[in-house]
Amino acid sequence: MIVFVCIKQVPGTVDVKIDPKTGTLVRDNIPAIINPLDKHAIEAALQVKDMNGAETIAISMGPPQAEEALREALAMGMDKACLLTDKAFAGADTLATSYTIAQAIKKFLAESSEIAPYLVICGTQAIDGDTAQVGAELAESLGIPHISYTSNLVVKDNTVVAHQELAQNEVAVLEALLPVLVTVTKEINIPRLPSISSIVDAYDKKKIIKWNAVEIEADITKIGYSGSRTQVWKIFSPEKKTGKIQITGTAEEIAQQLCKSFKDEKLI
Amino acid sequence: MICVKVKILQDKCTGCGACVNACMFGGVELQDDKASFTQKCISCGACVKSCPEEAIEIERETPAQAAKKLSEELNELRFLSVHRDTEHKGVWVIGEHASGKIHEVVYQLASKGHELADLLNTTLTVVMVGTGLEDQLDGLGDYGVDDVIYVNNPVLGEYHWEFYVNTAADLIMVYKPEIVLIGATPIGRDFAPRLSKRLETGLTADCTWLDVEPGSRLLLQTRPTFGGNVMATIITPDSRPQICTVRPGTFKPEINSSKEVRIRTTDFNACPEDCMAKIVKIVKKEKKQVNLEDAIIIVAGGRGVGSKENFKLLEELAELLNAEIAGTRMACELNWIEEERQVGQTGKTVTPSLYIACGISGAIQHLVGIQNAGTIIAINKDPEAPIFNIAQYGIVGDVNEIVPALIEEIKKTKCGKTIIT
Numbered sequence: 001m002i003v004f005v006c007i008k009q010v011p012g013t014v015d016v017k018i019d020p021k022t023g024t025l026v027r028d029n030i031p032a033i034i035n036p037l038d039k040h041a042i043e044a045a046l047q048v049k050d051m052n053g054a055e056t057i058a059i060s061m062g063p064p065q066a067e068e069a070l071r072e073a074l075a076m077g078m079d080k081a082c083l084l085t086d087k088a089f090a091g092a093d094t095l096a097t098s099y100t101i102a103q104a105i106k107k108f109l110a111e112s113s114e115i116a117p118y119l120v121i122c123g124t125q126a127i128d129g130d131t132a133q134v135g136a137e138l139a140e141s142l143g144i145p146h147i148s149y150t151s152n153l154v155v156k157d158n159t160v161v162a163h164q165e166l167a168q169n170e171v172a173v174l175e176a177l178l179p180v181l182v183t184v185t186k187e188i189n190i191p192r193l194p195s196i197s198s199i200v201d202a203y204d205k206k207k208i209i210k211w212n213a214v215e216i217e218a219d220i221t222k223i224g225y226s227g228s229r230t231q232v233w234k235i236f237s238p239e240k241k242t243g244k245i246q247i248t249g250t251a252e253e254i255a256q257q258l259c260k261s262f263k264d265e266k267l268i
Numbered sequence: 269m270i271c272v273k274v275k276i277l278q279d280k281c282t283g284c285g286a287c288v289n290a291c292m293f294g295g296v297e298l299q300d301d302k303a304s305f306t307q308k309c310i311s312c313g314a315c316v317k318s319c320p321e322e323a324i325e326i327e328r329e330t331p332a333q334a335a336k337k338l339s340e341e342l343n344e345l346r347f348l349s350v351h352r353d354t355e356h357k358g359v360w361v362i363g364e365h366a367s368g369k370i371h372e373v374v375y376q377l378a379s380k381g382h383e384l385a386d387l388l389n390t391t392l393t394v395v396m397v398g399t400g401l402e403d404q405l406d407g408l409g410d411y412g413v414d415d416v417i418y419v420n421n422p423v424l425g426e427y428h429w430e431f432y433v434n435t436a437a438d439l440i441m442v443y444k445p446e447i448v449l450i451g452a453t454p455i456g457r458d459f460a461p462r463l464s465k466r467l468e469t470g471l472t473a474d475c476t477w478l479d480v481e482p483g484s485r486l487l488l489q490t491r492p493t494f495g496g497n498v499m500a501t502i503i504t505p506d507s508r509p510q511i512c513t514v515r516p517g518t519f520k521p522e523i524n525s526s527k528e529v530r531i532r533t534t535d536f537n538a539c540p541e542d543c544m545a546k547i548v549k550i551v552k553k554e555k556k557q558v559n560l561e562d563a564i565i566i567v568a569g570g571r572g573v574g575s576k577e578n579f580k581l582l583e584e585l586a587e588l589l590n591a592e593i594a595g596t597r598m599a600c601e602l603n604w605i606e607e608e609r610q611v612g613q614t615g616k617t618v619t620p621s622l623y624i625a626c627g628i629s630g631a632i633q634h635l636v637g638i639q640n641a642g643t644i645i646a647i648n649k650d651p652e653a654p655i656f657n658i659a660q661y662g663i664v665g666d667v668n669e670i671v672p673a674l675i676e677e678i679k680k681t682k683c684g685k686t687i688i689t
Contacts, residue, residue, distance in 0.1 A: 095465060129493070130613060131473035133461035136429075140465035145544035146429070148458045161548070166427065166454040167366065168608060169553050176545040229470030233488065234501040247663045254663055255673035258645070259681055267565065267589060267622065268678055 001054040001158075001178070002118040003045040004105055005078065006138070007038040009062050009069040010128045034069045037123025039076070039191040040184050045121050046077050047189065048155045054119075055079050057108060061089055061100055067208050074202035075194035082108075086212040091225030094129075098137035100223050103216040105142060117158050117178035124149055124183045135183035144179045151187040274313065276303050280323035290318030293422060313539050356446040356508040359385040361413075362436050363396045364427070364455050370396065370404050372561070373451030375411050375521035377514060380478060381449055382412025382525065384487070387480050393417060393445065397435050397536070399425045409527040418533045423540050426550070430543045432459040435536055437466045445509050447487050449478075452513035460513050470504030472512040476617070476636055487512065492613055492636045515617040517561040518640060558592070558608040565591035566620045566641075568611055570634070571598045572627020572648055573667055579604045581671045582626055588678045594618070596634050612637040627667040630655025647671070 012033045034042075045056045058073035060066050061084040070081035084104055092100065109118065120139070125132035132148075139146035151171070152163035160180045164172045165187075194202070213223055221227055247254050262268045283301035295309030303315075303324070316324045359381045363374040378394060385392040391414040396405070398420070405416050419435050436459075440448065450456040452474045464471035476499075477490040486503050487510040493500040504510040540547060560566065567586040573579055579599070586593040595605035597612055611618055612634040621642040628634060628646065630653055638644065639658075646659035647667050656662040663670060 093470065094461065095468070095470065098465065127614075129473075132457050133464075133471060133473055136458065136461035137465040140462045146462065147545050149454055166458060168558065171551045171553060173548040173551065174545045175548045180545070229464075229468070229507045230472055230502050230504050232500050233486075233503040235493075236499050236501075245661050247661055251665065251669040251673040252677075254665065254670055255677040258674055259677040262589070262678070263681060265622075268681060 001048075001052060001155075002108065002112065002116050003048050003054045003056045004108070004118065004120045005038070005041045005045045005056065005058045005073070006101055006120065006122045006134070007042070007058055007060045007069055007073055008035045008123075008126045008128075009033070009060065009066040010035045010126055032065065032068065034072055035123055035126040035128075037125065037127075037184065037186060039123075040186055040188050041121040041123045042073055042076050042078060043189045043191040044153055044182075044184050045119075046192065048119065048121075048153070049077075052155055055116075057082060059084065059101060059104055061085070061092070061097060070208050071202050072194070074206045074208075075199045076192060077194070077198060080209065081206070082209040082211060084211055084216065086223075088213040088218075088220065088224045091228065092223060093228035093230045094131055094133040094137055095229050096223050096225075096227040098134050098141050099227065100216070100218060101134070101138055102141035103218050104211060105138075107211070107216050119155060119160065119178055120144075120181040121153075122181065122183045124185055132183070135181060139181035142179070142181070144181055145176050146181040146183070147174050147176065148183045150182045150184045153182060153184065153188060274305065274309065274316065275325045275327070276305070277323045277325060278302060280321045282321055282323075284320065286318045286320060287315035287324060290314050313541050317541075356444040357388075358390050358443070358445040359388070359392050359447045359449070360440075360445040360509070361392070361394045361449045362432070362456075363394050364451060364453065365396065365398045365401055368400045368425070370401060370408075371451060371453065371516075372521070373453060373456075373514070373516040375408075376516065376519040377449045377451060378408060378411040378413050379522040379524075380514070380519040381447075384447060384478065384480050385412070385414075387482055388446070388485055390446075391415060393443075395419070395436060395439060397424055397432055399423075405531050406529055409529040410523045410525060411521060412525040412527060413529055414527060416529050416531045418531055419536045420533050421536050421538055423538055424536070426540065426547060427455055428538075428540055428543050428545075428547070429459040429462060430545075431536065431538050433462045433466060436463055440467060440509060446485060447480075448509045448511045450511065450513045452515045456513050460511065464511050467507075467509070467511075469507040469509060469511060470502075472502045472504070474613075475512045475514050476518055476639065478512070478514070486510070492632070517617040517619045520619065520640075558606070560592055560594055560609060560611065560616045560618050563592035563618065563620050565589050565622045565624075566594050566611070566618055567591050567624045567626065568594040568596070568628060569599050569604070569626045569667075570596040570628030571602070572629065573599065573604065574627070576602075576604045578668055581668070581675065585624075585671055585675055585678075588675065588682070591622075591624075592620075596628055596631070625655050625659065626671060628655050629653045630658065 009032050011030045049056050056078045057080045058078040059082045074081050122135040136146050147162045149165050150162045151165050154161045158178045160176050162174050164174050247257055281302045287296050287303050293308050296305055313326050316326050361377045361381050364371045381392045393415040394413050395417045399422050450460045472489040475489045475491045479488040489502045489512045567582050569582045583593050594609045594611045599605050600607045600610040613636050617637050619640045623638055623641040623644045625646045644659040645661040646655040647663045647670050651664045
């Protein structure tokens with residue numbers, strides 16, 4: 001079995017600040033991290049490997065510096081890491097991204113000596129874009145079923161049993177035969193920390209496979225900006241509402257004023 | 269795969285009745301000690317597995333065949349008022365439902381869709397894939413809906429993406445709408461990407477505002493991006509339809525029409541047993557349901573509340589005001605409040621009449637979740653906090669002094685009332 005994990009390098013947005021003069025995002029000195037949910041995807045893949053034996057491959061599309069995220073995936077214990085990097089991939093929307101990753105997975109499968117059943121694991125969504133679209137689009141590109149919002153995953157005898165949480169008050173237990181794509185939530189596991197020796201291995205022994213558009217035999221009309229069906233039309237700062245009223249005084253005075261207006265509005 | 273026909277092999281049937289017990293729909297009964305199908309049979313195939321004698325046979329067709337049949341059937345009907353064949357016209361909402369009720373977001377999207385359809389001088393269609401919704405379809409006319417396509421089958425009560433994607437993709441290819449709106453609920457977020465990929469068209473997630481440019485008929489899809497610090501308006505210039513998902517609560521449902529809805533019902537003979545990903549069972553969670561989207565008053569807290577203990581004060585205030593309690597991402601991450609109660613970009617979008625923001629600085633990721641709230645009262649120590657820019661009432665002060673004082677005052681007022689009356 002081959003288990004693919006798709007990861008994305010994202011800015012660690014907790015520290016993001018707006019430049020008060022330009023109103024744009026200050027991106028300097030923001031550490032790039034693996035999208036947090038993707039770490040749960042890596043952990044899920046490693047657990048599947050522990051239970052069943054499998055080859056685990058991390059795939060990421062991004063600029064050359066995204067290699068850093070893949071090194072981290074290797075340090076956690078992934079067997080192989082593949083970076084899809086090419087200027088032609090830049091500006092991709094989710095549709096173009098899913099096509100690109102699908103091409104890479106197809107290449108790995110074609111190169112595999114035997115016809116191995118495979119599993120693809122993604123984080124449900126990335127913290128920067130928050131679209132949650134690439135997973136299901138990738139499954140459709142590969143022509144395989146997907147199970148989103150997975151909070152529990154067991155693979156046995158080429159069958160995936162997953163707990164899916166689409167409704168607040170219920171869990172659906174789904175079953176599907178490999179190949180399957182699942183997108184995971186943070187409830188699924190606690191990602192392991194890499195050991196010192198595995199960190200050393202990740203940087204010294206293991207190599208990152210790098211593929212460009214030609215190597216994955218990508219149709220140039222389906223990748224990057226030109227392959228994207230959506231385009232950014234306009235970017236602007238969020239609107240601010242005006243007409244504010246300051247309520248001042250001691251805590252008691254403020255409380256009295258608020259209480260009076262609640263009463264006037266018949267809230268109490 | 270989709271089932272078509274079930275057949276009982278009379279010579280093999282022993283009349284044991286296993287199939288009668290297996291059928292959920294009363295579709296099979298015993299007659300003269302042999303199994304026999306009734307009018308209620310929906311060809312789901314559950315009986316086939318139950319038969320110890322292998323006396324029930326089923327003929328099947330693939331989803332592609334079933335989809336083709338559906339499209340032929342719909343082609344014959346030619347019922348919609350939208351233009352066909354030549355170009356993409358019309359605004360569609362692909363609805364969803366839970367526990368036999370049309371989801372709130374459908375009415376919200378219909379109201380917005382009505383406005384967009386008017387601007388484009390075209391019609392609004394709602395697609396419902398489900399069962400038992402018959403009585404609720406007429407009511408959609410009040411929200412400006414012209415047509416409803418009701419894909420009806422008893423097995424569609426439970427959600428399967430395959431049914432939604434197959435049906436919606438097929439209908440869209442036949443009727444060519446120019447705009448498709450889908451709720452950004454977990455269900456919508458599950459099937460919309462798959463649908464957009466199948467149709468090879470653009471999809472914009474989690475829009476917080478929609479508009480159209482009448483000349484080009486482009487849908488302007490505005491959503492927060494770059495962690496919510498920037499709003500981006502996204503377009504789908506060349507491919508059709510233009511699909512987007514919209515958070516529940518973003519638009520208000522408005523009864524402003526009294527249209528007579530044209531309802532067309534079509535059967536989709538689907539079998540959940542044959543889905544690529546099957547539902548084995550559904551387990552109910554023992555948890556009080558949180559419904560922030562419908563709350564009229566919300567008391568929310570952020571990091572400035574200071575501790576889990578202090579959050580109890582907000583709960584007390586919420587109880588007095590008959591309000592729901594909510595928190596920022598940070599408050600949820602610190603475990604001061606459950607994650608289901610997170611408001612903001614990665615949480616819920618809410619539209620209460622009154623939002624009391626306590627110790628919330630007003631990070632843009634939070635503000636996008638409350639931008640359609642009515643009145644906002646902000647209590648924060650920092651006079652420079654961005655929350656004051658959007659709040660109608662600003663109070664610079666310590667939450668942990670003002671909230672207890674407010675609780676006391678409300679209690680006094682309430683007691684006073686009791687004595688007087």
